[in-house]
Amino acid sequence: xxxxxxxxxxxxxxxxDFRYVVxxxxxxxxxxxxxxxxxxxxxxxxxxxxxxxxxxxxHLPRLLEDDSNDEGTQFKTxxxxxxxxxxxxxxxxxxxxxxGEYESPKPHDFRxxxxxxxxxxxxxxxxxxxxxxxxxxxxxxxxH
Numbered sequence: 001x002x003x004x005x006x007x008x009x010x011x012x013x014x015x016x017d018f019r020y021v022v023x024x025x026x027x028x029x030x031x032x033x034x035x036x037x038x039x040x041x042x043x044x045x046x047x048x049x050x051x052x053x054x055x056x057x058x059h060l061p062r063l064l065e066d067d068s069n070d071e072g073t074q075f076k077t078x079x080x081x082x083x084x085x086x087x088x089x090x091x092x093x094x095x096x097x098x099x100g101e102y103e104s105p106k107p108h109d110f111r112x113x114x115x116x117x118x119x120x121x122x123x124x125x126x127x128x129x130x131x132x133x134x135x136x137x138x139x140x141x142x143x144h
Contacts, residue, residue: 028034116123131137
Protein backbone atom coordinates (compact mmCIF):
# COMPACT_ATOMS: atom_id res chain seq x y z
CA UNK A 1 0.00 0.00 0.00
CA UNK A 2 0.89 3.61 -0.42
CA UNK A 3 1.76 5.69 2.68
CA UNK A 4 -1.24 7.96 2.09
CA UNK A 5 -3.58 4.99 2.29
CA UNK A 6 -2.00 3.83 5.56
CA UNK A 7 -2.60 7.26 7.11
CA UNK A 8 -6.23 7.17 6.08
CA UNK A 9 -6.79 3.69 7.47
CA UNK A 10 -7.32 4.23 11.19
CA UNK A 11 -6.49 0.62 12.06
CA UNK A 12 -3.01 0.91 10.55
CA UNK A 13 -2.01 3.93 12.65
CA UNK A 14 0.27 3.53 15.63
CA UNK A 15 -1.26 4.34 19.04
CA UNK A 16 -0.27 7.66 20.64
CA ASP A 17 2.73 7.60 22.96
CA PHE A 18 1.84 9.10 26.34
CA ARG A 19 5.06 8.26 28.15
CA TYR A 20 6.50 10.87 30.50
CA VAL A 21 9.83 10.87 28.66
CA VAL A 22 8.20 12.05 25.43
CA UNK A 23 6.61 15.14 27.02
CA UNK A 24 9.40 15.93 29.50
CA UNK A 25 11.29 19.11 28.50
CA UNK A 26 14.94 18.68 27.57
CA UNK A 27 16.64 22.03 28.22
CA UNK A 28 20.37 22.34 27.52
CA UNK A 29 22.68 21.74 30.47
CA UNK A 30 23.88 24.78 32.35
CA UNK A 31 27.11 26.53 31.33
CA UNK A 32 27.45 24.60 28.10
CA UNK A 33 27.90 26.05 24.61
CA UNK A 34 24.31 25.14 23.72
CA UNK A 35 22.89 26.98 26.72
CA UNK A 36 24.87 30.16 25.98
CA UNK A 37 23.20 30.98 22.67
CA UNK A 38 20.79 33.82 23.43
CA UNK A 39 19.82 34.21 19.76
CA UNK A 40 18.04 30.87 20.00
CA UNK A 41 15.92 31.95 22.95
CA UNK A 42 15.27 35.62 22.17
CA UNK A 43 17.09 37.12 25.16
CA UNK A 44 19.31 39.59 23.31
CA UNK A 45 18.45 43.14 24.47
CA UNK A 46 16.93 45.28 21.71
CA UNK A 47 16.29 42.29 19.45
CA UNK A 48 12.91 41.47 20.87
CA UNK A 49 9.96 41.95 18.54
CA UNK A 50 7.30 44.23 19.93
CA UNK A 51 3.88 42.84 19.20
CA UNK A 52 1.06 45.35 19.34
CA UNK A 53 -2.14 43.70 20.43
CA UNK A 54 -5.45 45.02 19.26
CA UNK A 55 -7.52 45.76 22.32
CA UNK A 56 -11.14 44.84 22.09
CA UNK A 57 -13.84 47.25 23.10
CA UNK A 58 -15.02 44.83 25.76
CA HIS A 59 -18.38 44.21 24.16
CA LEU A 60 -20.06 40.90 24.68
CA PRO A 61 -20.55 38.73 21.59
CA ARG A 62 -23.88 39.01 19.87
CA LEU A 63 -25.81 35.89 20.67
CA LEU A 64 -28.84 36.64 18.58
CA GLU A 65 -28.83 38.92 15.57
CA ASP A 66 -31.44 41.55 16.34
CA ASP A 67 -31.71 44.88 14.57
CA SER A 68 -33.59 46.66 17.36
CA ASN A 69 -31.43 48.99 19.46
CA ASP A 70 -33.75 49.31 22.45
CA GLU A 71 -32.26 50.69 25.64
CA GLY A 72 -33.91 47.88 27.58
CA THR A 73 -32.23 45.10 25.62
CA GLN A 74 -28.71 46.51 25.78
CA PHE A 75 -26.85 46.71 29.05
CA LYS A 76 -23.61 48.26 30.20
CA THR A 77 -20.51 46.10 30.30
CA UNK A 78 -18.22 48.71 31.85
CA UNK A 79 -18.88 50.93 34.82
CA UNK A 80 -17.03 53.90 36.23
CA UNK A 81 -16.87 53.72 39.99
CA UNK A 82 -16.90 57.02 41.80
CA UNK A 83 -14.57 57.92 44.61
CA UNK A 84 -16.15 57.98 48.08
CA UNK A 85 -16.15 61.76 48.51
CA UNK A 86 -17.68 62.31 45.05
CA UNK A 87 -20.38 59.77 45.87
CA UNK A 88 -21.17 61.61 49.11
CA UNK A 89 -21.49 64.92 47.27
CA UNK A 90 -23.80 63.37 44.68
CA UNK A 91 -25.89 61.83 47.44
CA UNK A 92 -26.40 65.23 49.05
CA UNK A 93 -27.11 66.95 45.71
CA UNK A 94 -29.57 64.43 44.34
CA UNK A 95 -31.13 63.53 47.69
CA UNK A 96 -31.90 59.84 47.77
CA UNK A 97 -34.34 60.21 50.67
CA UNK A 98 -37.77 60.88 49.23
CA UNK A 99 -39.49 64.00 50.54
CA GLY A 100 -42.60 63.51 52.64
CA GLU A 101 -43.69 61.35 55.51
CA TYR A 102 -41.85 58.06 56.04
CA GLU A 103 -43.86 54.92 55.37
CA SER A 104 -42.69 51.82 57.16
CA PRO A 105 -42.15 48.88 54.81
CA LYS A 106 -44.84 46.23 54.62
CA PRO A 107 -43.98 42.56 55.08
CA HIS A 108 -43.57 40.66 51.83
CA ASP A 109 -46.51 38.52 50.75
CA PHE A 110 -45.03 35.15 49.82
CA ARG A 111 -48.43 33.60 49.08
CA UNK A 112 -49.05 35.56 45.90
CA UNK A 113 -52.78 35.74 46.57
CA UNK A 114 -54.86 38.91 46.26
CA UNK A 115 -55.44 40.94 49.45
CA UNK A 116 -57.89 39.28 51.84
CA UNK A 117 -60.04 42.40 52.15
CA UNK A 118 -60.72 42.35 48.41
CA UNK A 119 -62.19 38.84 48.91
CA UNK A 120 -64.49 40.13 51.66
CA UNK A 121 -62.60 38.47 54.54
CA UNK A 122 -61.10 39.98 57.68
CA UNK A 123 -57.33 40.44 58.00
CA UNK A 124 -55.62 38.10 60.45
CA UNK A 125 -52.77 39.12 62.74
CA UNK A 126 -49.41 37.52 61.95
CA UNK A 127 -47.35 39.20 64.68
CA UNK A 128 -47.71 39.54 68.43
CA UNK A 129 -46.67 41.99 71.07
CA UNK A 130 -43.23 41.06 72.44
CA UNK A 131 -43.79 42.33 76.00
CA UNK A 132 -47.50 42.61 76.77
CA UNK A 133 -48.27 45.12 79.54
CA UNK A 134 -44.52 45.53 80.14
CA UNK A 135 -44.41 42.42 82.37
CA UNK A 136 -40.87 41.39 81.46
CA UNK A 137 -39.62 44.95 81.90
CA UNK A 138 -41.21 45.20 85.35
CA UNK A 139 -40.04 41.78 86.60
CA UNK A 140 -36.42 42.44 85.65
CA UNK A 141 -36.37 45.58 87.76
CA UNK A 142 -38.06 44.30 90.93
CA UNK A 143 -34.86 44.24 92.99
CA HIS A 144 -33.49 47.54 91.75
